[in-house]
Amino acid sequence: MLHGVIERILDAQTVWADPLGKLFVAIFAALYKPVPAIKDLLHGVWLGHPLHPAITDVPIGAYVVALVLDLSGQRAAATAAIGVGIVFMLLAALAGYADYIDLEDKTRRFGTVHSSLMLVALVLYLVSFLMRLGAVPSPAEVWLSVIGFLIVISSAYIGGELVYNLGTQVDRHAWRGGGTKWAALDVTEIPADKPVKAKAGAQTLVVVRRGSALEALHDVCAHQGCSLSEGKLVDGTIECGCHGSRYRLRDGLVVRGPAVFDQPHYEVREAEGKFEVRRTDTR
Numbered sequence: 001m002l003h004g005v006i007e008r009i010l011d012a013q014t015v016w017a018d019p020l021g022k023l024f025v026a027i028f029a030a031l032y033k034p035v036p037a038i039k040d041l042l043h044g045v046w047l048g049h050p051l052h053p054a055i056t057d058v059p060i061g062a063y064v065v066a067l068v069l070d071l072s073g074q075r076a077a078a079t080a081a082i083g084v085g086i087v088f089m090l091l092a093a094l095a096g097y098a099d100y101i102d103l104e105d106k107t108r109r110f111g112t113v114h115s116s117l118m119l120v121a122l123v124l125y126l127v128s129f130l131m132r133l134g135a136v137p138s139p140a141e142v143w144l145s146v147i148g149f150l151i152v153i154s155s156a157y158i159g160g161e162l163v164y165n166l167g168t169q170v171d172r173h174a175w176r177g178g179g180t181k182w183a184a185l186d187v188t189e190i191p192a193d194k195p196v197k198a199k200a201g202a203q204t205l206v207v208v209r210r211g212s213a214l215e216a217l218h219d220v221c222a223h224q225g226c227s228l229s230e231g232k233l234v235d236g237t238i239e240c241g242c243h244g245s246r247y248r249l250r251d252g253l254v255v256r257g258p259a260v261f262d263q264p265h266y267e268v269r270e271a272e273g274k275f276e277v278r279r280t281d282t283r
């Protein structure tokens with residue numbers, strides 16, 4: 001019930017969140033896209049997992065510690081905890097905006113509300129931190145951090161909505177089990193160096209002939225589900241036409257984000273003009 005109310009509130013934020021989202025995307029795309037290595041680092045391609053949620057636990061934990069220290073009258077230690085929280089909040093923001101620039105429509109709107117609230121909380125914590133560096137304690141420095149904490153928690157809820165309800169940055173193949181049986185492909189011809197979309201039972205694959213080798217990956221991009229067969233071949237990889245993720249054809253390894261999960265890979269055999277495939281990884 002609470003979830004439905006919050007979802008309706010968030011959905012109504014088009015007036016300010018959509019134009020602000022466009023502005024955020026323009027700014028961060030201009031910053032990140034010229035340097036794909038930095039963008040991949042921030043997505044977490046090297047980690048095989050989105051980097052943003054791996055960082056966010058640190059500031060939230062630091063702010064909880066600061067609250068407890070404030071309640072027990074340990075001002076200096078609370079200030080240190082808030083300092084740690086601010087540093088890791090900035091790192092989390094850098095990683096989060098790398099993922100954010102590829103969001104669209106509703107997910108972008110939710111991402112805009114989430115990041116705007118976090119920015120407000122960050123400012124409150126910064127002001128609180130600077131006040132705490134002064135010699136004379138003030139109740140305002142504590143109240144600012146308390147309000148900041150409430151905003152962080154509310155914003156974290158929206159971040160959870162983005163992932164667990166709207167499926168942002170989750171692996172599109174999380175529930176696709178492996179198999180060991182060969183399955184017939186519904187094509188009779190696979191021309192060289194051209195992605196071909198083909199069905200193998202219930203699965204849709206993209207098949208590529210490179211020299212004497214035949215390679216196949218699942219056609220649904222692990223990032224946001226676009227069809228890889230509409231992408232292009234680049235240096236032994238297939239590049240998704242939607243946001244530019246690249247997967248190595250020989251094993252499905254993700255080599256460029258925004259995807260951070262590997263693509264299911266299939267081996268292909270050909271006999272008398274018929275093609276069969278079998279999943280190579282059995283997770």
Ligand code: FES
Binds near residue numbers: 221
């Ligand atoms: S759907 Fe985003 S890169 Fe493929």
